[in-house]
Amino acid sequence: MGSFNTLDLNLLRVFDAVMEERSVLRASQKVCLSQSAVSHSLARLREMLDDELFVRTATGMQPTARALAMAPLVREALKSLEQAIELPKFEPATSTKKLTIAANDFTTMVVAPRLLHILRTEAPHVDIVIKPVTRIDLAEQIDLGRIDAAIGTFSAVPSRFKSGFLFEYDDVLVTHSSHHLGQLTTETLSELPIVVVSFGGEPEGAVDGFISERGLARRSEMYDRASFERAMSASERVPRIAVSLPHFLALPTFLDGSGLSAIVPRPLANSFAQTNPISIHELPYPTTRLEVRSLWHERYEGDASQDWLHEVMRRATEHLRVAVT
Structure with missing residues (x-):
């Protein structure tokens, strides 16, 4: 009697085919083998299990009690192996998957x-879960598989992470619409109390405006x-930074009747202006154009749901890329 450790799994494929077809001829066509090869495989399996498995009758190959007991287990095992080997399928229309994205309030908006x-x-x-990128150790969360993708601006990306370009932006000044500035100059700007946003609080923990964690600088x-x-x-x-906020959400309220102005990313200013009485002003100096990218772990490369998510994020930001071309 043979051992499972020396079992040729192809013998189980032949067994499953004969069990389903009850015919050596039809089984050979199903597994793309000759009839003699199927018969030889059955002989090997019979010898290994010390059981006839199938008895030839006028109505076809009839399974023995041992074969009937084996059949559902063999079928399930072969199905599990097939799922393990083949790439997983992802159908967006019917999927109930939950995807987790890390983003700040600017990119979320x-x-x-x-x-x-x-x-x-x-x-x-x-379902989508959006986690606040500023309240977590982002690199650790990606490493642990708790985040499918992050959206942000990164100056250093470890080799274990992959990234894709979404859009780029520069800065503008926003004020309440009742605050008439005219054409903005450095002299005018120097007299304005300014609001800025720093996700890391005070800048001592940052280098050139970036915080580094586990090799990832955001x-x-x-x-x-x-x-x-x-x-x-x-x-x-000397210009006065009157308020430093940890997020963008409260900005429109701060600008209402206070005389404050704020330096913000251009796409966010456009978004604010759609629902708030806000005026957008070009700064009197050029600012560095920064890239917003999606970020994910290399282990997700080739995953169908991940590929779909990155493609969807590209489409969701297309209008932001068009706006700067």
């Missing part, structure tokens, strides 16, 4: 509405401090 619209029409049962200062200070260095009056 400009990406999520179109992303959710695509989900409603193409993947109505897929942007924390959400305005181009270097360009701002360089442009204003010749001004007689």
Whole structure:
């Protein structure tokens, strides 16, 4: 009697085919072998199991009690092996998968509405969890598989992570619409109390506006401090950063009647202006154009649901790429 450790799994494929077809001829056609090869495989399996397995009758190959007991287990085992070997399929229209994305409130505001619209029409049962990128150790969460993708601006990306370009942006100044500035100059700007956003709080934990964790550097200062200070260095009056916020959500309220102005990413300013009485002003100096990218772990390469998610995020940000071309 043979051992499972020396079992040729092809013998089980032949057994399953004969069990289903009850014919050596039809079984050979199903597994793409000759009749003699199927008969030889059956003989080997019979010898190994010390059982006839199938008895030839006028109505076909009839299974023995041992074969009937084996059949459902063999079928399930072969199905499990097939699922393990083949690439997993992903059907957005019927999937109930939950996908987790890490993003700050800026990228959530400009990406999520179109992303959710695509989900409603193409993947109505897929759920999205958005985690705040600023309140977690992002690299650790990606390493642990708790985040499918992150959206942000990164200056250093470890080799174990993959990334894809979504859009780029520069900075603008926003004020309440009742605050008339005219054409903005460095002199005018130097007299304004400014609001900025820094996700890491005060900048001592950041290097050039980026915080590094486990080899991944993400942007924390959400305005181009270097360009701002360089442009204003010749001004007689030192610009005043009156308020530093940990998020963008409260900005429109801060601008209402306070005389405050804020330096923000251009796509966010456009989004604010759609629902708030806000005016957008070009800064009197150029700011560095920064890339917003999606980020994921290399282990997800080739995963059908992940490929779909990255493609959907590209489509959800298409209008932001068109806006700067």
